[in-house]
Amino acid sequence: xxxxxxxxxxxxxxxxxxxxxxxxxxxxxxxxxxxxxxxxxxxxxxxxxxxxxxxxxxxxxxxxxxxxxxxxxxxxxxxxxxxxxxxxxxxxxxxxxxxxxxxxxxxxxxxxxxxxxxxxxxxxxxxxxxxxxxxxxxxxxxxxxxxxxxxxxxxxxxxxxxxxxxxxxxxxxxxxxxxxxxxxxxxxxxxxxxxxxxxxxxxxxxxxxxxxxxxxxxxxxxxxxxxxxxxxxxxxxxxxxxxxxxxxxxxxxxxxxxxxxxxxxxxxxxxxxxxxxxxxxxxxxxxxxxxxxxxxxxxxxxxxxxxxxxxxxxxxxxxxxxxxxxxxxxxxxxxxxxxxxxxxxxxxxxxxxx
Amino acid sequence: xxxxxxxxxxxxxxxxxxxxxxxxxxxxxxxxxxxxxxxxxxxxxxxxxxxxxxxxxxxxxxxxxxxxxxxxxxxxxxxxxxxxxxxxxxxxxxxxxxxxxxxxxxxxxxxxxxxxxxxxxxxxxxxxxxxxxxxxxxxxxxxxxxxxxxxxxxxxxxxxxxxxxxxxxxxxxxxxxxxxxxxxxxxxxxxxxxxxxxxxxxxxxxxxxxxxxxxxxxxxxxxxxxxxxxxxxxxxxxxxxxxxxxxxxxxxxxxxxxxxxxxxxxxxxxxxxxxxxxxxxxxxxxxxxxxxxxxxxxxxxxxxxxxxxxxxxxxxxxxxxxxxxxxxxxxxxxxxxxxxxxxxxxxxxxxxxx
Numbered sequence: 001x002x003x004x005x006x007x008x009x010x011x012x013x014x015x016x017x018x019x020x021x022x023x024x025x026x027x028x029x030x031x032x033x034x035x036x037x038x039x040x041x042x043x044x045x046x047x048x049x050x051x052x053x054x055x056x057x058x059x060x061x062x063x064x065x066x067x068x069x070x071x072x073x074x075x076x077x078x079x080x081x082x083x084x085x086x087x088x089x090x091x092x093x094x095x096x097x098x099x100x101x102x103x104x105x106x107x108x109x110x111x112x113x114x115x116x117x118x119x120x121x122x123x124x125x126x127x128x129x130x131x132x133x134x135x136x137x138x139x140x141x142x143x144x145x146x147x148x149x150x151x152x153x154x155x156x157x158x159x160x161x162x163x164x165x166x167x168x169x170x171x172x173x174x175x176x177x178x179x180x181x182x183x184x185x186x187x188x189x190x191x192x193x194x195x196x197x198x199x200x201x202x203x204x205x206x207x208x209x210x211x212x213x214x215x216x217x218x219x220x221x222x223x224x225x226x227x228x229x230x231x232x233x234x235x236x237x238x239x240x241x242x243x244x245x246x247x248x249x250x251x252x253x254x255x256x257x258x259x260x261x262x263x264x265x266x267x268x269x270x271x272x273x274x275x276x277x278x279x280x281x282x283x284x285x286x287x288x289x290x291x292x293x294x295x296x297x298x299x300x301x302x303x304x305x306x307x308x309x310x311x312x313x314x315x316x317x318x319x320x321x322x323x324x325x326x327x328x329x330x331x332x333x334x335x336x337x338x339x340x341x342x343x344x345x346x347x348x349x350x351x352x353x354x
Numbered sequence: 355x356x357x358x359x360x361x362x363x364x365x366x367x368x369x370x371x372x373x374x375x376x377x378x379x380x381x382x383x384x385x386x387x388x389x390x391x392x393x394x395x396x397x398x399x400x401x402x403x404x405x406x407x408x409x410x411x412x413x414x415x416x417x418x419x420x421x422x423x424x425x426x427x428x429x430x431x432x433x434x435x436x437x438x439x440x441x442x443x444x445x446x447x448x449x450x451x452x453x454x455x456x457x458x459x460x461x462x463x464x465x466x467x468x469x470x471x472x473x474x475x476x477x478x479x480x481x482x483x484x485x486x487x488x489x490x491x492x493x494x495x496x497x498x499x500x501x502x503x504x505x506x507x508x509x510x511x512x513x514x515x516x517x518x519x520x521x522x523x524x525x526x527x528x529x530x531x532x533x534x535x536x537x538x539x540x541x542x543x544x545x546x547x548x549x550x551x552x553x554x555x556x557x558x559x560x561x562x563x564x565x566x567x568x569x570x571x572x573x574x575x576x577x578x579x580x581x582x583x584x585x586x587x588x589x590x591x592x593x594x595x596x597x598x599x600x601x602x603x604x605x606x607x608x609x610x611x612x613x614x615x616x617x618x619x620x621x622x623x624x625x626x627x628x629x630x631x632x633x634x635x636x637x638x639x640x641x642x643x644x645x646x647x648x649x650x651x652x653x654x655x656x657x658x659x660x661x662x663x664x665x666x667x668x669x670x671x672x673x674x675x676x677x678x679x680x681x682x683x684x685x686x687x688x689x690x691x692x693x694x695x696x697x698x699x700x701x702x703x704x705x706x707x708x
Contacts, residue, residue: 033552038537038648053625058549058637076657098459105462106454106473119460168529178518183392195412199388283412294392305428 003029003127004068006287007046010123015097018120019084020044022102024292025124028067033221034059040107043080045072047091081110088113092343097121097255104309107137129289129297129312135222139291139313141218142179142224143333143344147171149215150228150347157232157354163200170215178227182216182223182294193229193327194353196319208233209354210326216294217248221253225315226345230352242279242320243351246328249273249318250349253286254334257341263306270318271302279320287315290333312336313344330353357383357470357481358422361400363368364477369451370476374398375437376456378646379478384420387575388413394461397434399426401445408434442467451475476651483643483651484665489576490689493645493667495569496533496578497687498595503527503569504582504701511565511586511708517541517554524569536570536577536648547681548582550638550673562587564680565708577648579669579684580699584706596633596674596682597705602682603627603672604703607640609629611695612686617652617660623655624672633674644687667698668689 005031014237020026021043027033030053037040042055052072053063061073062145072083097120098108111117129262131139134206149170167187174181189205193212205211209232214224229246253270267286275281283305285301288294290313298306298314317331333344361372361383374380375397381387386408389395396409406426407417417425426437442450444610450461451474465471485493503524510523521541528535542552543559559565570579583600585593607624608643621640629635639655642648644667652668653661671685687698 036551058551076655100460101458101462103459105452105457105459108459139624164532168471168532172526172529175522175529178522197390301430331446 004046004051006046006127007123008014011046011048014121016093017045017047017088017091017095018097018123019103020035020046020124021099021107024128024296025099025102025220027292028128029275030069032062032066034062039350043084045084045087046070047087047093049091052083052087074158077169079317080107081112084111085113089117097123103220113223123295125297127308128291130309131291131313132311132334134289135264136313136328138220138222138226139335140344141331142182142219142222143346145174145177145179145217145219146215146224146226146345148177149224150213152213153213154230154352154354157205157230159207159232160204162205163189163192163203164199166205166211167200168212170213172219174215175346179219182218182225185215186212186227187214188327190211191324191326193329194321196321196327196329205232208236210239210328212327212329214329214331215334221291221292223290224332224333224345225320226288226293226333226347227317228327228347228349228352229328229330230354232354234353235351239326240351241277242322242328243280245274246318246320246330247349247351250330250332253316254332254341254343257308257336259308259310259336260302261308263300263308264302266308266316267300267302267304270316274320280322282318283321284319287317291315303350308336310336310338357499358400358405360481361477362402365400365402368628369444369449369472370450371399371401371442372451372477373429373453374400374478375461377454378482378650379453379456381575381646382478382482384423386416386420388416389701390429397438398423399438399441401441401447403445404461406441408436408437420661433464435466438465439467442469445609449681450599451477453588457586464580473524479651480646483646483660485667485689486665489645490667492574492576493578493687493689495537496573496576497580497700499528499533499571499573500569500578500580500699501701503571504567504580507567508584508706510706511584513561513586514558516559517543517546517557518553520552520559520565520567522565524567528569528571529564531617536574536579537617539569540566540581542566545678545680547683548675548677548679549652550675550681550683557588562590564593564682566681566683568685575646577644577646578687578699579644579648579685580687581671581673581683582701583682583684584702584708586708588707589705593680593682595631596676599628599633600672600674600682600684601705602672604686607670607672608686608688608695608697611662611690613662613664614692616661617654618656620662620670621654621656621658622671629670634676636672637675638656638673641671643668649665664690664692 045165190209214227247271287300319329544563568581603624642656673683675681
């Protein structure tokens with residue numbers, strides 16, 4: 001309940017109540033992960049006095065077990081804004097903060113109450129960026145299974161296999177190990193690897209081609225994310241140079257990491273190294289925070305205003321992409337601890353030739 | 355491009371341009387399914403004169419291949435509303451329709467243009483409710499694999515197996531058959547089956563317990579959905595009566611189906627039969643349309659204003675749920691053809707005792 005206390009501190013100055021609608025935020029504040037991810041089944045309302053879960057009667061048993069929360073029932077006959085209205089009137093709420101990046105237009109139009117609506121200033125997202133011990137433990141488990149998945153998948157890379165089949169093998173391996181994928185795995189062969197978000201297709205693997213694998217695991221609601229680029233056959237000198245440059249950029253960025261620096265300066269460190277070798281700049285950000293979602297705060301990008309601090313977990317994933325030729329990306333998760341950065345994904349980062 | 359033509363007809367009267375933001379709608383109109391489902395990567399803008407895809411340069415090759423669409427480039431330096439503004443000014447658009455159920459508050463706040471914003475009247479969702487031959491073919495494939503999955507899973511139901519393990523087996527079987535699940539499978543044993551949306555847990559199966567299985571397949575972007583309730587051991591008389599009543603309610607509803615009737619009257623048919631036998635009413639709607647999404651138009655619920663018409667595909671899924679005892683639900687997909695309703699899911703609907 002420290003998380004709720006933290007929010008209540010902010011309620012004093014900026015707004016009277018906070019409407020929480022995003023599922024990761026609901027899991028973060030309640031610890032309950034049983035609401036549907038496909039439909040809007042619940043909202044939280046944190047006021048100065050109380051904490052409400054706006055949901056339907058099916059969940060009344062669950063809500064009763066969650067200490068510190070009270071059920072405000074909604075149903076097909078009574079939408080969330082009606083339940084909200086009663087609380088707003090009862091508790092004399094003047095200024096209601098909402099999550100503008102999550103709430104739909106039609107939802108906010110339903111709030112027909114004399115209340116001032118304002119943005120929530122990403123209050124919860126900022127809290128989520130700094131992980132506690134339990135969160136680190138869950139991410140560690142996800143990273144470990146990611147490493148195991150990579151080891152397994154190396155044994156499955158064979159001539160003639162398609163990107164799709166390899167992607168499916170990643171997914172099945174993770175499922176069999178009692179976890180889920182944190183996103184649809186990216187598998188890109190040869191010149192397909194020059195597209196950072198390639199969708200695995202029917203391309204068959206041939207000798208001397210690049211194999212780019214980008215996948216993540218979800219355990220106890222927490223995500224991992226990693227990318228490895230390996231060579232099926234012998235890497236030629238151009239490919240080797242590409243690989244070494246990306247690895248150097250990543251190493252430089254990780255060595256540069258410390259608390260209280262701008263995330264953008266880390267991005268710059270890796271980006272400048274790649275540019276200095278005559279390669280095109282990274283067409284995406286260097287990294288992103290990770291936790292209940294694959295992409296969360298902080299953002300390690302050129303324009304980011306985020307500052308790094310102890311307890312954060314994020315990816316460092318430089319890449320070089322040459323259209324028509326191929327690409328190399330190396331991605332690891334880093335935990336910024338009291339004694340400096342610690343790489344959480346442990347799989348081999350040296351050039352692998354199969 | 356008939357779909358786009360259909361939209362343009364509506365543009366004449368109601369609004370000058372339509373901003374399309376939901377991914378299923380983008381797939382429906384372009385046929386391209388490569389945009390991320392996790393992040394907002396693209397919007398469509400359908401105007402009287404042209405059709406634009408607002409997306410970043412990574413997709414320029416794809417957009418060039420899509421006949422009838424023009425790229426309006428967006429990037430991290432140029433958000434969609436800026437690209438939108440240029441088109442609005444160039445084409446003198448006065449009234450812009452948006453998807454209020456999909457667009458986020460923060461997105462609509464970015465549209466700082468002198469343009470009247472209005473709801474899109476679910477134009478595309480209404481079109482999507484009536485399927486063409488290709489769509490029916492894809493749903494049929496998904497249903498067939500669903501049937502195969504059910505046959506397979508019957509061989510896996512054993513004493514001591516957990517709900518989670520059985521749910522995982524469903525997922526792996528579907529993946530191995532080159533498809534994806536259309537939603538997280540529901541597996542509920544014994545009294546857990548009295549919760550319509552139970553999340554598979556660690557409950558172990560014991561003799562003479564109910565096994566409720568609700569799962570779906572996604573093939574070529576189209577979904578299936580089915581529920582079967584089977585008995586591990588012998589069903590007692592109470593369970594048999596429950597099962598027969600649900601099956602009768604489903605049969606009555608399917609026999610009642612024809613074109614040009616209110617969806618609510620179908621719901622009523624099943625609901626009244628269940629109530630007439632002294633059971634609690636169905637705590638959810640009788641059914642829902644299905645296609646690119648698991649839940650789409652029409653809605654077969656007591657308050658639905660939708661009318662059924664030829665070409666629609668929807669579920670018929672009555673259920674009886676008795677807290678502390680258990681529940682029975684039987685769900686099939688029905689295609690409303692010229693010659694009447696046709697059940698697309700073919701798995702055995704008679705009471706199964708294992």
